[in-house]
Amino acid sequence: MKLREDLSKSKLRHRGDLPGVYKFKSIGDMNEQEKALFAKLLYYWHTDGIHLECLCKDIGPFPKLHVRESSAGKLYLSNNPGTNRGDRAHNFQCELNLPEEGYKGYLRQKGIDISEDGEITCNLKKPDKRKAAEDPQEAKIGGKTKNSSGSTPAAGENALRFLFLTLLQESRPGVHVYSPGRRREIHKRLYYTLKKTKLNKVKLNDSDFYIASSRARYNFNKHRIAIFWGDKFAHPAVDSPSNTFTVNLPVFSIADPSEKLQDISILKSVYEAATLTGRAVGTGYWVLYREENKAGKLIDTELIFEPAEPVTGIPVESSYEAQMIRRLVSEKREFKKPLIGNVTELFLAHRPDMVLLDTNPETIIEVAGFEDDDYQTRLASKREKYLERGYRYFQWDVKIPLEQLVLPPMK
Incomplete structure (x- = not known):
């Protein structure tokens, strides 16, 4: 989920039933022009005390946010006090999660803290x-x-x-x-x-x-x-x-x-x-x-x-994954490979190999490199859970030549 070019119209839109409240999607992939515009919006929201809702998931209630100023004078989005847990919690991978929630909470168990303004702390x-x-x-x-x-x-x-x-x-x-x-x-x-x-x-x-x-x-x-x-x-x-x-x-x-x-x-x-x-x-x-x-x-x-795969620099866990990444790159597909946590709170120790971002809905890709019963049972369980969460699921059995696979079509 990204902020696209038409920031003010397509991803930050006024809710007619709640004047002064905006919805937005992730700010992590902005270009320089979008960053400049977003800085102006942060100043506007901060000055006027406007609260927002995070659209990191498809169904409400949506997490509520406001703009805070750091000790260094930087404006950033912060979760409203006492909210954004339970049904109102962010998507597991949302960068705006509270430090103890979502993937940030998972990292905290590993000794790594990520504050709301993005500072990473590790001893x-x-x-x-x-x-x-x-x-x-x-x-x-x-x-x-x-x-x-x-x-x-x-x-x-x-x-x-x-x-x-x-x-x-x-x-x-x-x-x-x-x-x-x-x-x-x-x-x-x-x-x-x-x-x-x-x-x-x-x-x-x-x-x-x-x-x-x-x-x-x-x-x-x-x-x-x-x-x-x-x-x-x-x-x-x-x-x-x-x-x-x-x-x-x-x-x-x-x-x-x-x-x-x-x-x-x-x-x-x-x-x-x-x-x-x-x-x-x-x-x-x-x-x-x-x-x-x-x-x-x-x-x-x-x-x-x-x-890591050398063309993209993305870490991999097998040479098969590297092959799949090269295939996706050659076909100009947009994708991600979760490195910490998962796309959901499920299977935190068994991340999906890749996630296609250019399909609707997004597609979980699994590279099936083992044949033992336990591994296949785990894959079947993951497939069921991901489908329940609204993802598409695509699996490559490595016994099949990669060039014979037909990837899910782009949206």
Whole structure:
């Protein structure tokens, strides 16, 4: 759900039965012209004390909102006190959810808070390797076959991975959404999202993080977070010739994954303990997290690898998902891949593989890569529930060649 070009007429319309109250849809995908217009509307609503209703779902009662001013003087939409729970709650994925509701409530259980004005707060701790090794998900996620599939969380999933997926999904527009013709510029999206992130009580600024691009350079002494592109199969780390305790890991640009920028030195122990996942996809994001030691010096603490399809930069959980994404891109389809939570409060640990946004109603896409009874039973249950919620459902059995599939028609 997006604000389109004709903002004032098609998506923000006066309700004749309730003068002064407007309905609107998500503000997450505005272009610069729409942002300028929306800023004027926020000022108008704030000055005149106009309340609004959120159209993030098809049936009322609709969540009620008003405009607040942050301590920094920024105007933003806020939920009315004491409302927007129960029947009046937002759609599960709505960005305007209360911090304890919807997908934001799900993230809060994982140690990540998203405030109403969009600030992301997370207290990362050094990973408990014993707990990770005992994680029952470890044995069933991703698999180790060439094209394993499944919509379950990644092996060894932890706070750092949840934080990174949150950064991707909370960027504006979200990295998990693909719209034909829109420039991806993921490095810029991540930059602005990190600027509104508070990590271990530190509000991040430019000098605290590194996002790999031709204009940036990794600073060992300053950067708490480093995000860069790589290929865990084609370009793994190699032992440092000058230091037995470090490895050199190739850094490729987020802006242009084909461009190698440099090698960075990482503690060998951290690299060997890295959560690489068992997914048979070599391309993706490296995320390095660094903490201060007792002397106040930043040291490598944790490293993860998040597999992703290289054309879109969208994380994937199997090579089959990557194939489906390339098929959707080739046909200029608009879609999203939920990264945190789900499109509903159902199946939070088993997200849909993709959601087509250009069908009416929207279409859940599942990539069926397993044949065991439990997996097929779960898929049947998901299909039933999604249909009950008003979605269309489309399933690709990977035994059928992808080119033979006929995708649901666009609206």
